[in-house]
Amino acid sequence: MVGGGGAATAATIAAHEKGARTMLAVKGQFGVPGVRGAGATSNPLGDFWTIRTVGPKGGLFNPPDAVHADMIQSGLGLADPELCRIFVDEVSAAIKRLQTMGMEFESKMLATMEGRASKGKTNRIVAIQKAIIEHTGTEVLEQANLTDLVVDGGRCIGAVGIDDQGEPFVVEAGAVIMATGGVGQLFQYSFNPPGNTGDGYAMAMRAGAELFNMEFMQQGLATTWPQQAILMLYEME
Numbered sequence: 001m002v003g004g005g006g007a008a009t010a011a012t013i014a015a016h017e018k019g020a021r022t023m024l025a026v027k028g029q030f031g032v033p034g035v036r037g038a039g040a041t042s043n044p045l046g047d048f049w050t051i052r053t054v055g056p057k058g059g060l061f062n063p064p065d066a067v068h069a070d071m072i073q074s075g076l077g078l079a080d081p082e083l084c085r086i087f088v089d090e091v092s093a094a095i096k097r098l099q100t101m102g103m104e105f106e107s108k109m110l111a112t113m114e115g116r117a118s119k120g121k122t123n124r125i126v127a128i129q130k131a132i133i134e135h136t137g138t139e140v141l142e143q144a145n146l147t148d149l150v151v152d153g154g155r156c157i158g159a160v161g162i163d164d165q166g167e168p169f170v171v172e173a174g175a176v177i178m179a180t181g182g183v184g185q186l187f188q189y190s191f192n193p194p195g196n197t198g199d200g201y202a203m204a205m206r207a208g209a210e211l212f213n214m215e216f217m218q219q220g221l222a223t224t225w226p227q228q229a230i231l232m233l234y235e236m237e
């Protein structure tokens, strides 16, 4: 696994549950909310963090087909409908899984939690999943800045990187899952944490992978000056 945010931790747990021997290599420190290595998942800048929920089919609150249509519309028709469908079909089970692991949300309907790293209230998904990963025998490499995938005969067999002391290293693997987060820090103004420099996109492209939906950077609106703030829009009846 390359990365240490919510995607990498969830994929590590899933791979372990399917019997794989797992390794997680992360730029920065693993699993400490608000610290480089926990990625955008620990959301050090927002006041709160919300997972969009989907209600039961036929219900009044966020019925699945309405959520799907909303996602397609807000992406101006460019979002991959099948990916949106996976989100709609699986998000409720994912929220329940996180709750089983110990994640606490403020409202069942909105799956919201307070942010504010300074008050120790960041999104704790990574820390909670780290506690589970500690029992999976996963080898964790920290300060592991992966730089390129190793491809042999069209198959990815590992990755190379450089540690924080400047020492190069090689990791061999039967399969590699890239979960290195977004690319926000390539822009002058960004809400993303410093580690989100799109390394995974570049590595994947150099290895010959096809990338898509790259135009979707951030779903929410935010201001960057004179103050950083995320704007939330509510429909009032």
Ligand SMILES: Cc1cc2nc3c(=O)[nH]c(=O)nc-3n(C[C@H](O)[C@H](O)[C@H](O)COP(=O)(O)OP(=O)(O)OC[C@H]3O[C@@H](n4cnc5c(N)ncnc54)[C@H](O)[C@@H]3O)c2cc1C
Pocket (backbone or CB within 6 Å): 002, 003, 004, 005, 006, 007, 008, 025, 026, 027, 028, 036, 037, 038, 039, 040, 041, 042, 043, 044, 045, 046, 048, 049, 050, 051, 052, 144, 145, 146, 147, 179, 180, 181, 182, 191, 192, 193, 195, 196, 197, 199, 200
């Ligand atoms: C301010 C803010 C508020 C947000 N609010 C919400 C919200 O309310 N609801 C919501 O659903 N989403 C929200 N998001 C988006 C959400 O946080 C991200 O989509 C999600 O956390 C991405 O998870 P990830 O695991 O893919 O990436 P990340 O959590 O960014 O993790 C990327 C990981 O990859 C590692 N990495 C990067 N490059 C390398 C490399 N070369 N080698 C090794 N490791 C590397 C990083 O250290 C990090 O561990 C918000 C994002 C921000 C920035």
